[in-house]
Amino acid sequence: MKLGRERSWFRFNQRVLLTARRDDVPLLEKLRYLAIFAANTDEFFSARVYRLFRASRERPRVPREYRTLLAEVQAYVREARELFGELRPRLEAAGLRLLEPQQLSATEARYFGAYLAEEVAPKTDLLDAAQVHDLSSGALYFAAGHRRLRYLLRQPEQRRFLPVPGRPGAFVRLGALVRARSDLFLPEPMPMYELRLTRIAQLEAARMDWEELPLALETRLDGAPSRLELEAGFPWRTALARSLELLDDEVFEQPPPLDLRALFELADLDLPGLRFPPLRPRRRRGFARDPFACLRGRDVTLYHPRDDFGQVVGFARAAARDPGVRRLRATLYRVGRENPILDALIEAADRGKEVEVLLEGRARFDELVNLYWRLHFEGHGVRVLDYPPGAKVHAKLFLAEADHGVYAHLGTGNYNPKNGRLYTDLSYFTARPQLTADVAAYFDALAAGRTPQLKTLASGAAARERLLAKIAAVARDRGEVIVKANHLTDARLLRALARAADRGARVRLLVRSTLTLLHPRFEAVSLVGRFLEHARLAAFRTAGGWEVWASSADWMERNFDRRLEVFFPVVDGEARRRLLRLLRAQFADDVNAFVLAADGSQRPRWAGNRDSQRRLL
Numbered sequence: 001m002k003l004g005r006e007r008s009w010f011r012f013n014q015r016v017l018l019t020a021r022r023d024d025v026p027l028l029e030k031l032r033y034l035a036i037f038a039a040n041t042d043e044f045f046s047a048r049v050y051r052l053f054r055a056s057r058e059r060p061r062v063p064r065e066y067r068t069l070l071a072e073v074q075a076y077v078r079e080a081r082e083l084f085g086e087l088r089p090r091l092e093a094a095g096l097r098l099l100e101p102q103q104l105s106a107t108e109a110r111y112f113g114a115y116l117a118e119e120v121a122p123k124t125d126l127l128d129a130a131q132v133h134d135l136s137s138g139a140l141y142f143a144a145g146h147r148r149l150r151y152l153l154r155q156p157e158q159r160r161f162l163p164v165p166g167r168p169g170a171f172v173r174l175g176a177l178v179r180a181r182s183d184l185f186l187p188e189p190m191p192m193y194e195l196r197l198t199r200i201a202q203l204e205a206a207r208m209d210w211e212e213l214p215l216a217l218e219t220r221l222d223g224a225p226s227r228l229e230l231e232a233g234f235p236w237r238t239a240l241a242r243s244l245e246l247l248d249d250e251v252f253e254q255p256p257p258l259d260l261r262a263l264f265e266l267a268d269l270d271l272p273g274l275r276f277p278p279l280r281p282r283r284r285r286g287f288a289r290d291p292f293a294c295l296r297g298r299d300v301t302l303y304h305p306r307d308d309f310g311q312v313v314g315f316a317r318a319a320a321r322d323p324g325v326r327r328l329r330a331t332l333y334r335v336g337r338e339n340p341i342l343d344a345l346i347e348a349a350d351r352g353k354e355v356e357v358l359l360e361g362r363a364r365f366d367e368l369v370n371l372y373w374r375l376h377f378e379g380h381g382v383r384v385l386d387y388p389p390g391a392k393v394h395a396k397l398f399l400a401e402a403d404h405g406v407y408a409h410l411g412t413g414n415y416n417p418k419n420g421r422l423y424t425d426l427s428y429f430t431a432r433p434q435l436t437a438d439v440a441a442y443f444d445a446l447a448a449g450r451t452p453q454l455k456t457l458a459s460g461a462a463a464r465e466r467l468l469a470k471i472a473a474v475a476r477d478r479g480e481v482i483v484k485a486n487h488l489t490d491a492r493l494l495r496a497l498a499r500a501a502d503r504g505a506r507v508r509l510l511v512r513s514t515l516t517l518l519h520p521r522f523e524a525v526s527l528v529g530r531f532l533e534h535a536r537l538a539a540f541r542t543a544g545g546w547e548v549w550a551s552s553a554d555w556m557e558r559n560f561d562r563r564l565e566v567f568f569p570v571v572d573g574e575a576r577r578r579l580l581r582l583l584r585a586q587f588a589d590d591v592n593a594f595v596l597a598a599d600g601s602q603r604p605r606w607a608g609n610r611d612s613q614r615r616l617l
Contacts, residue, residue, distance in 0.1 A: 001518040012513040013040045028274040032267035038260035045198040045227040070249035095169045101180035123156035137199035142192040160262035198227040281308035295431040299572035302427040303617045309420025316341045319400040320348035327354040327401040355382045395566040396552045406436040423534035458567040464560040475500035480541035484510040487554040520598045529592035578617040585612040
């Protein structure tokens with residue numbers, strides 16, 4: 001069975017929602033899963049749905065695929081709202097009360113009235129109804145009027161759930177307070193209704209350089225409206241949807257609060273009994289003490305977050321401070337505003353070392369942060385390499401060249417310590433010349449504006465050909481291939497996997513989000529647990545034994561045709577064996593697993609105690 005990539009991707013969001021319903025998930029973590037569901041839905045309507053959205057505007061008839069998908073999304077959103085309603089009494093029983101303004105005492109009401117006047121009203125924009133086409137994507141608004149829409153009130157970007165002073169565990173929602181004290185915001189009393197608009201994020205960044213990017217960001221969210229969220233009972237629904245040229249199925253009516261992403265605020269509360277127990281990640285003492293001496297003896301493989309991501313930070317700091325290290329080079333994608341790895345690169349430059357980075361400015365929705373870091377780098381003498389023509393760089397590489405050797409980190413995840421605590425990712429450290437030479441060649445090619453030509457590693461279209469050859473080699477009885485990825489949508493690779501399965505090979509797929517071909521002979525599983533599955537691995541059982549490869553790339557057309565990813569072999573024998581045990585454990589997982597059937601259905605497999613996310617390499 002074939003699934004459209006949009007529908008397949010949103011079914012992952014359904015798995016997130018089903019996980020929020022689990023009895024064994026702590027209460028605040030249920031709120032976190034609901035917030036993740038809401039954030040994913042925002043991403044869906046701002047970016048993922050673009051192909052079908054555009055087709056619905058360009059064709060005489062709205063594609064059936066799009067209408068079916070919208071109906072499915074509407075159902076999931078209703079389910080999320082119902083679950084939040086079911087959780088509120090349980091939150092109250094646990095000591096976390098979400099109050100309405102009328103439940104405040106007179107003194108509390110006066111306090112919040114002053115808060116609104118001092119902190120909120122000066123930052124709130126009052127717009128005429130005629131400015132409805134200027135609504136910002138993702139912002140919360142009130143619509144106000146009597147028989148006709150008169151005003152639009154944009155709520156400021158700040159906390160949505162405000163703690164009630166003197167009442168531990170009690171919160172009141174900002175939007176409810178604004179409605180209760182509309183006299184502070186409107187010229188006259190009138191009914192108010194919440195609304196929120198999502199727009200297609202239009203950023204033609206593939207043809208942009210650093211100088212053009214800031215101007216593009218200023219206008220990115222001026223794309224066409226793709227979703228309208230309205231408070232239930234909104235009186236101007238039909239007129240507003242028509243004015244914004246939205247289909248009826250692109251309008252979502254629900255009770256407030258409209259933006260469930262605000263539940264992250266509650267999920268982050270320090271209430272240990274209502275959250276997952278704290279993780280105690282492992283540290284490799286010898287590697288943490290002297291990474292370079294350790295790597296001269298053997299490769300080091302870490303699987304985060306069970307292995308502490310702080311060891312990657314420690315490697316970068318050691319490289320910055322070791323007087324024998326002459327040169328550092330790194331690829332940087334989604335790095336965050338605060339990042340000790342990037343601080344280490346700047347420290348190295350301040351110490352007189354040569355530092356080069358490929359900072360990918362076009363990482364969607366992180367462009368502004370990357371512009372921020374570019375200014376920091378250039379102010380400290382770090383060389384920021386130019387974009388290669390027509391391609392994004394998504395590889396995860398860090399190279400330290402020293403008098404005592406050359407050392408590389410090859411990873412599947414971003415150089416972002418925050419993600420390193422939340423995402424499962426592989427870190428592979430090595431001083432093997434056949435690997436470090438290729439990493440150096442990759443950077444040399446980017447610095448010269450050329451496409452990398454690699455021997456042991458693989459990048460671009462050559463990586464697809466390498467994978468196709470390996471799949472073909474196991475396409476036989478007793479052959480076996482295991483693929484772990486976030487997205488598996490590349491048509492040529494999927495056809496090759498199907499041919500291998502038809503010829504008797506065992507094909508096992510661990511796909512977190514998007515799988516667009518469900519073959520009767522595929523064994524397909526998706527894991528949704530405490531940590532976001534993010535590592536990309538592939539294992540091939542050849543005549544000579546198992547090969548294991550890792551990469552920064554999902555198996556998607558763009559990652560072979562328009563991005564410079566890196567696929568790398570896990571050369572160390574013990575590391576290969578450990579990763580194979582991990583992959584098998586993930587297929588045997590009966591705590592976090594969903595089985596993806598060939599007919600498009602998915603069923604939870606939760607009844608056991610084999611939790612692969614608790615496994616150490």
